[in-house]
Amino acid sequence: MNDFLLIFRRDANFDLQLTPAQMQEVTKPWQDWMGSLAAQNKLADSGNRLATDGRVVKPGSIITDGPYVEVKESVGGYIVIRAASLDEAAELSKGCPILATGGNVEIRQILPMQS
Amino acid sequence: MLARLFGFEHIQIAEDIASDTFLLASETWGKTKLPDNPAAWLYTVAKNKAKDYLKHNAIFNEKVAVQIKNEISEAEDVEIDLSEENINDSQLQMMFAICQPVIPAEAQIGLALRILCGFGIDEIADAFLSNKETINKRLFRAKEKLREQNVKIEFPDSKEITQRLDTVLLTLYLLFNEGYYSSSGNTNLRRDLCLEAMRLNYLLIQNRSTDLPIANALFSLMCFHASRFDARLDKNGEIILYDDQDSSLWNDELISRGTYYLVRGAKGPQLTRYHIEATIAYWHTQKQDSTEKWDNVLQLYNKLLILEYSPMAALNRTYALAKAKGKAEAIIEAEKLTQLxxxxxxxxxxxxxxxxxxxxxxxxxxxxxxxxxxxxxxxxxxxxxxxxxxx
The missing domain is CATH 1.25.40 (Serine Threonine Protein Phosphatase 5, Tetratricopeptide repeat)
Incomplete structure (x- = not known):
């Protein structure tokens, strides 16, 4: 088994428009999906959500406001899962609720540091 | 109490004195009638035996090594405080001393049963579905380890207490589970294990520095589980499944206690597995089946699994899923659990x-x-x- 980082990208404006009650409704599918991964013992790290605001530091002490790519492709959060292969990790990602709101999941294998 | 007086270097002596005392009690009480206050009687006898031991030991030591003179005066000065407060304090300190990550969880439970609950080696062996030799060895190794590490029988200071309490609570949780889920046929013994876990947990709640939300959450969980004691075992000590239980046998007093401590446990930001498990257990005390009930249970199992995987939680989540969303959806999820x-x-x-x-x-x-x-x-x-x- 290897660890894979799942990076969730979506339109950052989407979250801002939600009422608390709608937010609750958004949370439930995430709990169901992550609960399902965890029940298979494939959730390695339940990860975190990320705030929409950000800063980018560039050479020459230049600091700019984020988001930097397009707002529609803003990183909203991440988790780490266990899978036998990149293909399996991709298969497991098909149930991710980010897809239902037009977002996407990027899957990258984590390579442990050589000591 | 005795163990605390003697310290881990001489814990064997404390155990011997305790079992001598109980032996004397069973002999004496068999012949005459019970004393008015059996507990006080036991403590007094044990206290006298402890003093005797210290005197003899001191005289012996004096012969072997002359310099140990003050031991005698120490022995004469020994006063064992038998107030309830002191007994409770001793038990709490001993709890912290035994529950150390350096010794395996099983050995911690064994030591707790032996030293804090006064269980015999036979009973401990029975509880673990093991034999006396194995248990003796396990406890001996654990005591050696505590000696080596020079573990002091004292209350941890306030900075350490949260972290140390985690280990203590885990041991109590496992002790309770040992009684609740054990396949030992000895029903009374199993119930005793659960009650001892509850008694020790209650001591923690009664003490101001350990009366933390997490300790209350665990106690609440134990109350909810214990409320089904009478309903979940049949005459032969075999488990009656939840769905088949006679809910009129559930203990309402324990259920309302459970709710009380769950509310106390909810103070503060920490959400532990005890909180989640207690809340699941709370929903199970609701007799009526409803979509709301199973939807809540499902979400709680999701949370529990995201926090920490366990095979039982994975199975229970799937069961709750079937109840909340129907068997077809649950089958799809169940088929994914190939690790089981x-x-x-x-x-x-x-x-x-x-x-x-x-x-x-x-x-x-x-x-x-x-x-x-x-x-x-x-x-x-x-x-x-x-x-x-x-x-």
Whole structure:
């Protein structure tokens, strides 16, 4: 088994428009999906959500406001899962609720540091 | 108490004195009537024996090594404080001393049963479905380890207390589970294990510095579970499944206690597995089946699993899913749990889920479950399920 980082990208404006009650409704599918991964013992790290605001530091002490790519492709959060292969990790990602709101999941294998 | 007086270097002496005292008690009380206050009687006898021991020991030491003179005066000065407060404090300190990550959890539980609860080696062996020699060895090694590490029998300071309390609570949680889920046929013993875990947990709640939300959450969990003691075991000590329990036997007093401590446990930001498990147990005390109930249980199992995986939680989540969203959806999820392929409960669950949907598949899984289990009561239940398929 290897660890894979799942990076969730979506339109950052989407979250801002939600009422608390709608937010609750958004949370439930995430709990169901992550609960399902965890029940298979494939959730390695339940990860975190990320705030929409950000800063980018560039050479020459230049600091700019984020988001930097397009707002529609803003990183909203991440988790780490266990899978036998990149293909399996991709298969497991098909149930991710980010897809239902037009977002996407990027899957990258984590390579442990050589000591 | 005695153990604290003697310290871990001489814990064997404390244990010997305690068992001598109990032996004397059983002999004396067998012949005469019970003293008015048996506990005080026991403590007084144990105290005198301890003083005797210290005197003898001191005289012996004096002969061997002349310099140990002050031991005698120490022995004469020994006063053991028998107030309830001091007894409780001693137990709490001992709890912290025993529950150390350096010794395995099983040994911690064994030591707690021996030293804090006064269980015999026989009973501990019975509880662990093991034998006396194994338990003796295990406890001996654990005591050696505590000696080596020079563990002091004292209350941890306030900076350490949260972290140290985690270990203590985990031991109590495992002690309770040992009683609640053990397959030992000795029903009374199992109940005693649970009650001891509750007693020790209650001591923590009564002490101001350990009366933390997490300790309350665990106590609440124990209350909810204990409320079903009378309903979940039949005359032969075999488990009656939740769905088949006579809910009029559930203990309302313990259920309301559980709710009280769950509310106390909810103060503060920390959400631990005890909080989640207690809340699941709370929903199980609601007699009426409803979508709301099972939807809540499902979400709680999701949370529990995201926090920490366990095979039981994975199975229970799937069961709750079937109750909340129907068997078809639960089957899809159950088929994904391939890591549990050699767990008999997994196949029992699949058998249950396929029943009424695909009888052949149900039969197949129930047969596999039957092959995988060694427990006779479990086998009987699976055979009954197979029969009910009507194939």
């Amino acid at each position: 392929a050699d767990n008999h409960l997994y196949h029992s669950l699949l058998g249950h889920l396929y029943t009424g949907i695909d009888q052949q598949k149900a039969l197949q899984h129930l047969k596999t479950a039957l092959k995988l289990t060694k427990n006779q009561a479990e086998k009987n239940r699976i055979k009954k399920n197979i029969k009910e398929l009507g194939l």
